[in-house]
Amino acid sequence: MNSSKNRFFVNTEFDLDIIRNVLKKNFLFALLIIAFFGALSFLYLRYTKPVYQSQMVIQIDNEDQGANVLDLKNVNNDGNISKEIELLRSQFLFEEALKRLNLEVSHFAKGEFLTEERYTQSQFQVQLFKLNEPDLYNLPIYFYKDNSNQYKIKYNYKGKEYIEEVFLNQAHKNEFFHIFIKSENEEVLKRDINDNELYFVFNNTQSLMARLHGDLTIAPLDVKAKSILISYRSNNAHLSQDICNAVGESFFDYDDHLQQESSEKILKFINAQLDSLNKELILSRNALTEFQRRENLSDLENIESNLSAKVNTLENELEKLKIEHQDLKRIKTEINNSPRSTEVYKLLPVLIEKSYQNALKDQIETLFSKLEQRENLLYTVTEESRTITQLDKKISADIEITNKIINALEEKTAERIDFLENEVKEARSQFFSIPDKKMELSRLKNKQDLNEKYYTSLNEKKVAYAISNAGYTSENKVLSKALLNSTPVEPNKFQIYYTYFILGILLALLFLFFKYVSYDELNNLGDLEKLAQNQMNILGSIPFQNSDSPHSQLVVHNNPKSYLSEAFRGIRSNLKFINPEAKTIAISSSISGEGKTFVALNLSAILAMSGKRVVILDLDLRKPKVHLGVSLDNKLGVSDFLSQNCTLEECINKDVIPNLDVITAGSIPPNPSELILSKYLTELIENLKTKYDYVLIDNPPVGIVSDGVQLLHDADIPIYIFKANYSKRQFIKRVLELKEIQKIKSINLLLNGVEQRNSKYGYGYGYGYGYTADQKKNRRFKK
Secondary structure, three states, rough: OOHHHHHHOOOOOHHHHHHHHHHHHHHHHHHHHHHHHHHHHHHHOOOOOOEEEEEEEEEEEEEEHHHHHHHOOOOOOOOOOOHHHHHOOOOOOHHHHOOOOOOOOEEEEEEEOOEEEOHHHOOOOOEEEEHHHHHHHHOEEEEEEEEOOOOEEEEOOOOOOEEEEEOOOOEEEOEEEEEEEEEEHHHHHHHHHHHOOOEEEEEOHHHHHHHHHHHHEEEEEEEOOEEEEEEEEEOOOHHHHHHHHHHHHHHHHHHHHHHHHHHHHHHHHHHHHHHHHHHHHHHHHHHHHHHHHHHOOOOOOOOOOHHHHHHHHHHHHHHHHHHHHHHHHHHHHHHHHOOOHHHHHHHHHHOOOOOOOOOOHHHHHHHHHHHHHHHHHHHOOOOOHHHHHHHHHHHHHHHHHHHHHHHHHHHHHHHHHHHHHHOOOHHHHHHOOOOHHHHHHHHHHHHHHHHHHHHHHHHHHHHHHHHHHHHEEEEEEEEEEOOOOOOOOOOOOHHHHHHHHHHHHHHHHHHHHHHHHHHOEEEEOHHHHHHHHEEEEEEEEEEEOOOOOOOOOOOOOOOOOOOHHHHHHHHHHHHHOOOOOOOOEEEEEOOOOOOHHHHHHHHHHHHOOOOOEEEEEEEEOEEEEEEHHHHOOOOHHHHOOOOOOOOHHHHHEEEEOOEEEEEEOOHHHOOOOHHHHHHHHHHHHHHHOOOOOOOEEEEOOOOOOOOHHHHHHHHHEEEEEEEEEOOEEEEEEEEHHHHHHHOOOEEEEEEEEHHHOOOOOOOOOOOOOEEEOOOOOOOOOOO
16 A cells, blocks of 8 residues: 555756755755864864974085096995985984984873873973883873972882872982983973873883884985985974984984095005005015125126016016915905905905906906995895895805906916016026126015005005095085974865865755755645646645644634635635535545644535535544544544444534534544444445535545545545645655546545745635646636
C-alpha cells in the first residue's frame, strides 16, 4: 500500500517557489553553517601556535689569488657548492651552531591551552652550573610562588615529588643539580606567574638536535652566483633568528679551519723534503771542502772537458733517476699508509719536473676526486652504507692501479739506473790515467751542484705554494643577515579565514542544493495541478489557520465572515458542480496531520450553516479525533454500533451546532478493518442517507491503512486532502494508484494549510477555483 512512501524523491525542475521555500526554511541553518566554519577558523587561529621564519643568504666565493699570479691550477675551488650545502645541512655543523647559543636550559610558559617556549624572553632565567643526574634531562621543573609568597621549584623524579624553596638572583644547590635563578623585573615575573604555569627543562645535545634540526632548511638560491639560502622555522621568533645566524657563522669558521689545516699539512710535507735535502747538501758541501783542504786541490787544472762533461752528464742523470726512484718509493708509501686520505693530492708537488709526471698525475687526480667524493658523502651517510662500500671498492681499485704504475716506473727507473751506472763505470775507467784526486774532486763537486740544484728547485716550490696559500682568502659573504621576523608565516590569517569562509559557503550552498533537489513538499495549487497530471479534480485550497489547540477544531461557525469560512464556502460551491445529487462525502489523506479531520469538521459546518441536515461519521477507528474537535466524549460511537453494543440513536450527538450531528468513533476496537468492511457499516450509511442531506465520513488515512479505500470508492464525492509544506509530492502517486487500481473514477483533491501569498487560485481568501480534468479549459466552478 505504501511502497512509494520510502522512495527518494529528486526534484529536477527549476521552480522559484521551491527556492523561496527552501531559503525560508533553511536560510538560517545555512548561515549557521557559515558561522560555524567562521568559528572554526577563529578557534584554529586562536589555539594554533604561530610559526616564525628567519632567513639568511650567504655567498660562497673561495678565490686563490696566488694561483692566479703564479698561473697555477686552484685546487681549492672547483666551482661546485654541493659540498657546502651538505655541510650546512649536516648534524655536525648544526651541533656546532647550537653550542654558540644559550640552550642548556629551556624556559616555558604553559597557558590554558597552549605552551610557549620563552627562550631569552622568559621573565626568569636559569643558569646551569652542574647536573649530577642525567635522568633529569628533559624533565619539567615548575617554578611558582606558594601561599606564603615564597618562590618554589617542584619536580617529580623517580616517582618522588620534590618541592624546594629558591631565591631570585641566588644560586641553588642540591644533590641533583647546581643552578642560578635570576630575574630582572620581579613585578613582571609575579604577573607572569599568576597568568601562566612556568617551568624549565635541562637540555642535552641529543634532545636538542632531535627537536630543532628538522626545522632547518638549506637550499641553493643561485647556483651560478653560488648563493645559498639558510632558513629556519620556530614557534619563537628570536630563536629562529639566532639559530639562522649561528649556522652561518659556524659554517664560516669551520671552512676557515679546514683551509688552515690543509695548508699546514702541505707545508709540513714540503718542509720535510727540504730538511732531507738540506742535510744531503750540507754533507756534500762539507765533504768537498774537507777534501780540497786536505789535498790542497784548489788550483787544479781543468780536467779534459769532453770526458768530464760526459761523466757529469751521466752522473747528473743517474742522481736524478735515483732521486726519482726514491720519490716513487715515498709516494707509494704515502698512498699505502693513508689510502683513504684526501691529502694524496698534496703529493702532486713531488711529481713536478719528474720524468714520470704525466704517467702519475692523472691517476692521482682521479684517486683524489673519488676520495673527496667519499669525504663529502660521509656528511650524510655512514661508512657502512652501500654507496660508501661501492666507492671504497673503486678507490681500492684505483690504488691498486696506482701501485702497479709505480711498480712499473720503479722497475723502469731501476733498469735505467743500472744502465747509467754501467755507463758511468765505463767512463770512469777512461780516467785511470787521471789522478784519483782529480776524479774525487770532480765527483764531490758534481754531487754538490746536484744537491744545490734540487734544494733550490724545491725551495722555489715552497715559496710558490706559500704565495698561493697566502693569496687564498675565503670570500664567503653574508648577503642577507637573518632578521627578527615578528610576523608569523603560519598560520596565515587571511588564508585561513578565506579558506574556511569559502568552505562554509560551499557547504551551505551544497546543503541548500540538496534541500532543493530533495524538496518533496507541496507548496500551492500549482504544484498539485502539475502533479495530478490533469487526471483528477482540484477543489481548491484552505488557508493556513493558526491555532493553539493540538487537535483539529470546528471554527467556521464562530467567525462566518473570515477568510477560512469563505474558503470553505467556495469548496461547498464547487461540490455542487461536481455532483449536485451527492449525499455521501468521504474525506481521506495519505498520512495523519494533513488536516482531513479539520476539513471534515468545518466543511460539514458550512453545509449545516446553509440549512442542510448534516452528520459527521468518524471512521478513523485507530486514532479518532472528531470528538476532540467538537468537545464530545467518545464513550459510544461507530465501533460500538457496528459491534451491536448500542443503538444508532445512542451514538448520535445531536445539534453540535444547528443542523449538524456527530457520530464519534467510539471505543477503539481490536479489529477496526473488519468493522469498516462489514455489511453493518453499509447499512448504517444507507440509513443515515435517509435522515440527512449530507453524510460526511472522516476516513482513516489510506496512505497508511487500506480500510477507507472502499469507502472512497462508494462515496458520491471522495475528497483527498493534501497539506501545503507538509504533504510529500510522492503522495500523489498513491492517489493515482487509487484511481487506476481501485477504479475510483472521480477523486477530488483539496490543498489545506496554504499561506495566502502561495495561493495561485482565488481572490486573496486562500481558496480557489475547482474543476474537473475534462472540464479544465471549458468549464469553471462558481467563484
